[in-house]
Amino acid sequence: MSINYAASDALYKRASHVIPGGVSSNNRANWQPHPLFYQKAQGAYVWDVDGNKYIDYVLGRGPLITGHSHPRILDAIARQYQAGQFFAGQTELEIVLAEKITNLVPGAEMVRFCNSGSEAVHVALRLARSATGREKIIRFEGHYHGWFDNIAWGFNAPDDTDRDTGALMAMSRGQPVGDAGNILSLCWNDADALERLISSQAQDIAAVVTEPIMFNSFWSNIPPATGYLARVRALCDHYRIPLIFDEIQTGFRTDIGGAQARYGVTPDITTFAKALGGPVCLAAVCGKEPYMRLLAGGPTLHTGTYNAFPPFLAGAITNLDILAENSGAALAKIHLMSESLRAGLQDIATGTTLPMQVRSSPGAVTTTFRATSSVARDYRAARREINQPLLAMWHAALQARGVRITPEGLWYVSTAHGVPDIDYSLEQAAAAVAMLEQARRRL
Numbered sequence: 282m283s284i285n286y287a288a289s290d291a292l293y294k295r296a297s298h299v300i301p302g303g304v305s306s307n308n309r310a311n312w313q314p315h316p317l318f319y320q321k322a323q324g325a326y327v328w329d330v331d332g333n334k335y336i337d338y339v340l341g342r343g344p345l346i347t348g349h350s351h352p353r354i355l356d357a358i359a360r361q362y363q364a365g366q367f368f369a370g371q372t373e374l375e376i377v378l379a380e381k382i383t384n385l386v387p388g389a390e391m392v393r394f395c396n397s398g399s400e401a402v403h404v405a406l407r408l409a410r411s412a413t414g415r416e417k418i419i420r421f422e423g424h425y426h427g428w429f430d431n432i433a434w435g436f437n438a439p440d441d442t443d444r445d446t447g448a449l450m451a452m453s454r455g456q457p458v459g460d461a462g463n464i465l466s467l468c469w470n471d472a473d474a475l476e477r478l479i480s481s482q483a484q485d486i487a488a489v490v491t492e493p494i495m496f497n498s499f500w501s502n503i504p505p506a507t508g509y510l511a512r513v514r515a516l517c518d519h520y521r522i523p524l525i526f527d528e529i530q531t532g533f534r535t536d537i538g539g540a541q542a543r544y545g546v547t548p549d550i551t552t553f554a555k556a557l558g559g560p561v562c563l564a565a566v567c568g569k570e571p572y573m574r575l576l577a578g579g580p581t582l583h584t585g586t587y588n589a590f591p592p593f594l595a596g597a598i599t600n601l602d603i604l605a606e607n608s609g610a611a612l613a614k615i616h617l618m619s620e621s622l623r624a625g626l627q628d629i630a631t632g633t634t635l636p637m638q639v640r641s642s643p644g645a646v647t648t649t650f651r652a653t654s655s656v657a658r659d660y661r662a663a664r665r666e667i668n669q670p671l672l673a674m675w676h677a678a679l680q681a682r683g684v685r686i687t688p689e690g691l692w693y694v695s696t697a698h699g700v701p702d703i704d705y706s707l708e709q710a711a712a713a714v715a716m717l718e719q720a721r722r723r724l
């Protein structure tokens with residue numbers, strides 16, 4: 282199936298002269314056949330500059346849980362833009378949004394707003410260190426907590442290193458090696474390993490930070506093992522270590538109260554971004570009062586010119602209203618649609634000779650290709666034997682058929698996706714798999 286990307290191709294070449302790699306986030310570079318350029322979006326659909334229309338399961342990599350260009354949200358943003366933009370002071374909007382979050386999220390007694398997930402994690406780590414006077418952070422392989430120097434360690438580990446201690450790899454060149462000394466990285470979903478580490482170094486550990494579902498690292502979407510999060514909570518309680526849930530992926534998608542509500546495990550500090558704001562750039566750090574009150578004047582600092590930007594607060598309030606109203610009907614619909622998608626993709630995976638695997642959590646599905654049928658519980662296992670060329674061909678084949686997923690095989694679902702979109706996408710997925718089977722036979 283051929284598709285024309287000529288206009289995108291020309292813009293990409295032009296962009297590459299003035300923008301490194303032609304993209305403003307390295308995550309956008311890994312696109313087939315090259316980064317594309319887009320011109321408009323509505324509901325579940327986006328159009329690229331060549332006029333190709335796609336059912337969009339990328340959704341800005343998660344934020345657009347209410348779809349593109351939701352009229353109520355755009356209206357709320359526009360009204361606040363007209364009313365006033367920057368005050369370098371407070372608006373009632375931030376109270377309204379903070380009250381909504383504290384009503385919805387079990388672990389949110391107080392809230393502070395910032396602009397990106399990476400920033401929210403930065404605040405959370407600072408709070409934990411300020412509260413404990415300790416410096417070391419325990420994190421887990423394959424969990425992404427943003428790109429800042431002090432946490433972008435230990436995402437990956439060479440397969441041959443000890444599972445318990447991990448070998449800290451920096452995510453990027455240019456990170457100060459000294460930061461690694463404050464990070465301890467472990468395989469996830471292994472409470473015994475965590476206990477061994479905590480019990481040996483408790484007096485140095487400022488926090489345990491985890492995604493409650495290993496959602497967003499390439500090829501994963503792995504749920505916590507039964508009882509795992511509760512054991513992490515119990516260990517943190519026992520050793521008096523703050524527990525941070527990074528809910529930047531799961532927040533308001535897995536459950537309107539976050540994954541913490543779904544699993545019944547309440548962290549001390551939580552970070553949100555993405556689906557909190559919908560189409561606006563907004564993040565939040567929230568948590569139990571004793572931690573959050575550290576920011577109420579005094580020596581623990583959190584500042585930012587752009588924090589709590591009123592038009593974005595107005596958009597986020599409407600976004601959360603849409604998700605929460607009618608007893609959460611919109612989120613229930615998302616979960617139903619993503620379950621239909623998962624079931625249909627699983628049927629396709631079962632019926633093909635390709636090593637296709639399907640995983641999901643509420644509101645998002647992951648498709649991948651691996652040379653083993655075992656079910657991964659942690660990132661090392663998920664990464665092992667991944668068939669990257671097949672995954673890249675799958676991404677390109679779906680895109681050529683008008684279905685847009687992330688290059689890592691992740692499908693986010695929004696309130697705008699309806700049954701016809703899911704049905705069409707599954708037809709195209711079946712056709713893409715048939716094409717990949719043929720291509721493999723020819724090799």
Ligand SMILES: Cc1ncc(COP(=O)(O)O)c(C=O)c1O
Binds near residue numbers: 398425426497527529
């Ligand atoms: C779990 C998690 N934490 C933190 C981040 C960083 O957020 P941002 O890209 O807004 O800085 C991300 C981004 O994908 C994420 O998925």
